[in-house]
Amino acid sequence: MATENPGGRRRAPRPPRAPRRPTYDQFAKGGGTDAPNAEAEFSEALRQFVVDTVTEKIAEKAQRQADKIAHKAAHHAEHLDRLTERLDALDVWTRIEPGRRRPRFTREEIATVALGIADAEGLEAVSMRRIATELGAGTMTLYHYVRTKDELLALVTDAVMQEVVVPPDEPLPDDWRAAVTIIARRSRDSLRRHPWILDVVADPALGPNSVRHFDQSLQAVASLPGTFTDKLDVITAVDEYVLGFCVHERSDFHDDTADNETEMIAYVEELVATGDYPQLAELTKVEKLEQLWAKMQKHANDPTRFDRNLARLLNGIEQDLSR
Numbered sequence: 001m002a003t004e005n006p007g008g009r010r011r012a013p014r015p016p017r018a019p020r021r022p023t024y025d026q027f028a029k030g031g032g033t034d035a036p037n038a039e040a041e042f043s044e045a046l047r048q049f050v051v052d053t054v055t056e057k058i059a060e061k062a063q064r065q066a067d068k069i070a071h072k073a074a075h076h077a078e079h080l081d082r083l084t085e086r087l088d089a090l091d092v093w094t095r096i097e098p099g100r101r102r103p104r105f106t107r108e109e110i111a112t113v114a115l116g117i118a119d120a121e122g123l124e125a126v127s128m129r130r131i132a133t134e135l136g137a138g139t140m141t142l143y144h145y146v147r148t149k150d151e152l153l154a155l156v157t158d159a160v161m162q163e164v165v166v167p168p169d170e171p172l173p174d175d176w177r178a179a180v181t182i183i184a185r186r187s188r189d190s191l192r193r194h195p196w197i198l199d200v201v202a203d204p205a206l207g208p209n210s211v212r213h214f215d216q217s218l219q220a221v222a223s224l225p226g227t228f229t230d231k232l233d234v235i236t237a238v239d240e241y242v243l244g245f246c247v248h249e250r251s252d253f254h255d256d257t258a259d260n261e262t263e264m265i266a267y268v269e270e271l272v273a274t275g276d277y278p279q280l281a282e283l284t285k286v287e288k289l290e291q292l293w294a295k296m297q298k299h300a301n302d303p304t305r306f307d308r309n310l311a312r313l314l315n316g317i318e319q320d321l322s323r
Helices: 038-089 107-121 128-135 149-164 176-193 195-199 208-220 228-250 258-273 278-283 289-300 305-322
Strands: none
Touching: 107 128, 107 149, 107 195, 149 176, 149 208, 176 195, 176 208, 176 228, 176 305, 195 228, 208 228, 228 305, 258 278, 258 289, 278 289
16 A cells, blocks of 8 residues: 655555575574574574575566466467457458449449558548548448458458559569569569558458469469478568568658758768768768768669669579579
């Protein structure tokens, strides 16, 4: 229970003090060692101290273990709830659309409208009410087609993935590098058209186009030597390269105004002057920071950088697998 101090503030209770180890002098009369029964009393007090200390340590360890188990259980419960939501969202692809007659809308139409809103105003602007307004329908009507936000994200994400999928009339080349490059470029171009998709933190439920993209990726690396795990490594490495490239490209680094650029250069100059940035200090002995900054800007906006570094990545993969 909290107590009141003279100033009127409530004071939190202090935790109980740990037992102190008894000393022999506490049991010897006058501090000597010849007091009657002193040794027996001291031995009993010391035994009790050991028992209390061990009991306290065991209780503390048990409490820490219980807290750890409770934390893990809560984390697993949250993960299972999220997984359940994602699995429930899969129903959007298999559920029969409402109405005995021809449905007024299709899920593809809803996804297309949501895509347009996100492109124009960002993902946060996408809502069932806004989509309904664009379609000229009541909000509740759309819930017959799309029941949850997870289902809506699944539809929108799969609409983006449709642009990544290589069309049937454009067969993938047999050469694995050429095939992987085509898919990587289509992925990059889709992310450039819809940069807000990078803000979708949790993976939405898999849709048919997402699965088709994965199937085409497997087709692209089918001729590669190695195990299934090796081929997954290649697909993942390329996907992560494309994703990282697009995240960097979307950053404000490319959109600095002249004023912002001047301020940034001045700030970096102050940092370099501290002597804590030896590589930059060495570079500035040859060129001014303004010149270095201009080179970095040119490099960031170089249209050949994506293909150049993708080729380097594929070169390394090819050399590694050939061994």
